[in-house]
Amino acid sequence: MINRFSSIRYSYIRSHLYGLFLTSITLLSLLLSIYVIFEPAWLTAPGIFLFISLYIVIGTILSLYAGFKSSGDMKERLEYLSVLITRFANGSYTSRVYFNEEDELARIGNEMNELGEKLQNQVKALRQRADEKAEFAKSAHKAAVIEERQRLARDLHDAVSQQLFALTMMAEAAVKQMDRDSNLAKEQMVEVTKAALQSQAEMRALLLHLRPIHLSGDTLSTGIQKLVDELKQKSTIAFKLNIPSDLQLADTIEEHVFRIIQESLSNILRHANASEVEISLSKPTSELFVHIRDDGEGFDSTQDMERKTSYGLKTMKERSEELGGTFTIRSNTGEGTYIDIRIPC
Template identity: 50%
Template sequence: MKKYGIRFWFIQSFIMMGLICSLIFFVGLQIYIFNTQKPLLDISMTFWLTLYILVILLLVGAYFGIRGSYLIKGRLTDIYLFISTLRSGKLSERIPNFEKDEIGLITEELNHLAEYIQEQVHSMQRLADEKSSLAQTAHTAAVMEERQRLARDLHDVVSQQLFALSMMSSATLRMFDINKEKAHAQLKEISEIAAKAQGEMRALLLHLRPIQLTDDSLCDGVIKLIQELKGKTNLDFQASIDEIEHISKATEEHLFRIIQEALSNILRHSHATKIKLTLTEKENYIYLFIGDNGKGFDPQIDRVASYGLKTMRERCEEIGGIFTIRSKENEGTYIDIRIPRTGRV
């Protein structure tokens, strides 16, 4: 079914009003002629006079319909753009309100709603600060749990890969003089398993870094992390890291762990050679972008690797941020994060 906009509805209403008024005028003339002994107008004259009135009313109706529709549509467009702005995370924006009619009341309520949402985001960030303070008291338990998780990962992944390398290398040595082609194929497979085990080990070592940044700022911590990976991998980093001022400790820690998790996923799964990382601050928002040129994936398909993505999304939402991921097979993965800055230290 074809849908018409509010402009068409306005013009149609005014034109219909012109038609109805012209019809009433014509009927009134006919009643006048019928009830008058010597009418001043005949039927032909009433027809042309009605036609003239109809044209005038149609033109006037079309003019006021277009004018009214522009006014109403313009104000509704402002409301639509404001709602889209709120949805994108820019909670500090407000829509100007010059009228006190029904649309003006809707605009005023939307501004109140934006203020309420912004207060809720600040409350979430305050709760994140409190959560960070409580987390430090449970640091010992968290360290033990992390060690157990790493031990399980080492046993389930790296240990099995090393065992497979040992078995395959022994078998390759025995068959090297018998079937060199098969031995060459197995050596190639051994090389691939070793590279995968190396990536897993680097990702696990990445998680061994302390959760807190201690005396380092977020900028310094991220730069050290990148320099460490540059020295241990062949990854090409394109990094732009700005110093973020007036940022809470909880937000710093969450962003640092998000970056750690993203780099860990790249080491484990992407087979990427280039990574672009941007951390900047603009207009009271902190922007984080992490992209790679790896094999990518379909975000709609649930995978085991998506556990890391869920963790990053949860950390982002805990501090009131917006988490967006774009990926396509053989075209890399790109993560955009925007977090409102509270101004608290």
């Protein structure tokens, strides 16, 4: 935090007081020199020090007032530049600042405006590339379907198939122990139940990926509502949705956001063990804000993002950046996961 007494306003006041100090010393030296050399009758030592004292008191008051007033315009213009930089950092590249003066701050403001225009053009270029990529994806739909089937087959083999095999082995062992050791058999059946629940979660996540890649004519809010309604019937998770029904977005943005939310729900079903999920979409200004929260087990986001299991998170981040947006994830073990996405519109 910036020290209050090191601000622009107090720097102006200090400079005025420093000027007053130098002027007072100069006047005192001049008057004392005249008094010592010429000894005029109208100039006395008490008069000199009374004059200097009054001069310092009045000068201090005027310096404080002048420094405070003269720094107001400078402080206000610097705050305009600071707000502009903050808006650029948040993805609002249409903001501009204009000064009537012709000085260094006005030149910096013009350069910041040019930077904002360049960033805005880059976002448009990224969005155009995303549109072209979406068109290419539609034309290559058959190849994508084959690739998706192959991925699902690998996931079924690597996850669900192996879990079902382990579940079968544990169930057979529990049956054999039923007559010998009922307590051991009970413990094994508890493990069978846990394995079955895990397999069920994996199947739900895989079925979630079988939904159409595109919204099939539905709006984003309608598509998300249908997706959540389907998951409510197959899981015990409580969903909270906050999505405006009149949200107007480009088709490419809607498809990417839908796939991001779909991927996040898949991760929650597989890994989070959550009981409550919140999805919020808003468009307060010229950007779309997406917030996804769950109260699950969470993870160490500083380490797990580099692991293979975070492929879904990397995909979500890449989709956000393709639209010129920002992707932020916050999570700690045992504290759930928070995802914030900002996309310029």
